Amino acid sequence: METNHKSEKTEKTSLNFIEAIIEEDLKKGKNASKVHTRFPPEPNGYLHIGHAKSICLNFGIAKKYQGKTNLRFDDTNPIKEDVEYVESIKEDIRWLGFDWHAEYYASDYFEQLYAWAIQLIEAGKAYVDDSTQEEISKNRGVPTSPGKESPYRNRSVQENLNLFRRMRAGEFSDGSRVLRAKIDMASPNMHMRDPVMYRILHASHHRTGNDWCIYPMYDYAHGQSDSIEGITHSICTLEFEVHRPLYDWFCENLQIHHPQQIEFARLNINYTVMSKRKLLQLVQEKHVMGWDDPRMPTLCGLRRRGYTPASIRNFAEIIGVAKRENVIDFSLLEYCVREDLNKKAWRTMAVLDPIKLIIDNYPSEKIEYVQAINNPEDPQAGSRALPFSRELWIERSDFMEDAPKNFFRLTPGREVRLKYAYIVKCESVDKDDKGNIKAIHCSYDPETRSGMPESNRKVKATIHWLSAQHAKTAEVRLFDRLFCVADPDEVTEGKSFLDNLNPNSLQIIKAYTEPEFPKTEVFTNYQFERIGYFCIDKDSTDSKLVFNQTVALKDTWAKQK
């Protein structure tokens, strides 16, 4: 695990608005000048790149101010939560490169939360409501007009105490009663209209089993959990802004440590969806291969796609933090992986769409070995020997019979360099009856082998190749964006985001590769020279390698075509 990554980009001098708040607090000596954050996922789904923004923020801030970050599972709804998710969440956070100070669960605090509820009842600030869910909803009113007080609102403390204890004891059925905070049914903030604190749920919890049949609501659990852990700055997304008065109300009325809730705008990326519900739907309805499908914005999906932790951390840094709604260009994420992989990924040659190139004047039995550089960005990476022979595979797109003037590659009568080998000249092409090109015939200049003086001759292009008799085959999975429109959620009547799915987001092909790879561990990143970055997929076997395309190299030629 990478635990000690120093700031990957140049040190940022300006502060985001949260850091500004924290520095102000530090200056004032608030919280004894300590910083303690938390990352509070609900274990009901896999983490995605939006969570990565939050993780990097919370852990990053704590690190910057010599503070701590807790991992706390917000597990107050047993119906939706599962241990499968807590394991994947921990794995993803570690993979991203972070280690938490302590691992907690909101369910650890059920007993304390219950005691505090009793305390609020005794203070006349909470009551048991026997109304049905429909009645409560109806009486809450709408944002533009006040709600109506429940007929049970003014029960005696004794009666409330008795009822609430019996709720806990399991005497009542699901949904028959709730505990509500007595605040203000006329508040313009809906969350202050006597919010539900506890509901009855005879359900087994992944940690507390059947100990409880009443479970606290988010609003009643979150702030107090923060408080118990001594959190100083409780950072969450914008939609919780309207919950803040409630967060504050519970802390104040319970007279407990009062962390400061700060909201920031969640991450959105175009051509993708970020809601857990929708990602779950994509998985359940099998529009993708699973949570870790390389087209998914989940952390396990990105990992399988070949994204590195450093590239995602850098992305989180670059996008910044603010309160304004934002949509980040997918190209920024791609930039971040390319930047990281350019430095780290070893190069190899692969031919995805092969066509035979025959060097007529090269001896048919001859095999030479040429030296290929493993990574031009890293001299330490060294070089490898590649077999060269008379018949080669080259990329179909590297030849054009009637080429425009801006096409630099192979065309009849023109020379190109075969990378690390010789300069060849196209002499003729073989075609079948239908006029399809079967093979390209070239002549080579023996004086132009890389390293020889003549090899410095100016040619317009250098192309990659593979010795046909030595090349191995591999499965390569090419990906395009999962959705074909920038905002998949923008749909006309009767349509859903699923109608915006890109039918061509996955293409599986057979490709030729070099005979050897230095590493074949899952997730190993390579650059296929002149094509893009690829990584080894978990579906690889001893006899067949499977590669996932991480991202294509920039291609100015493809653009001007």
Next chain:
RNA sequence: UGACCAAUGGUGUAAUGGUAGCACUGCAGUUUUUGGUACUGCCUGUCUAGGUUCGAAUCCUGGUUGGUCAACCA
């Protein structure tokens, strides 16, 4: 027809009353045995109307636009 929040190039984010900067994208060029990388240059911006001030992206007021809130979800 309520409350709260936000508004800076195509996108994101700085400027904390004093020269509107950075990154991505796009475009043009230099270098290059990857049409990659690196490097250089260019395009494009303070929602609007007032006010305060010597001076406003920044403070105030009105408007406009966008977002959030009416689960016994988080």
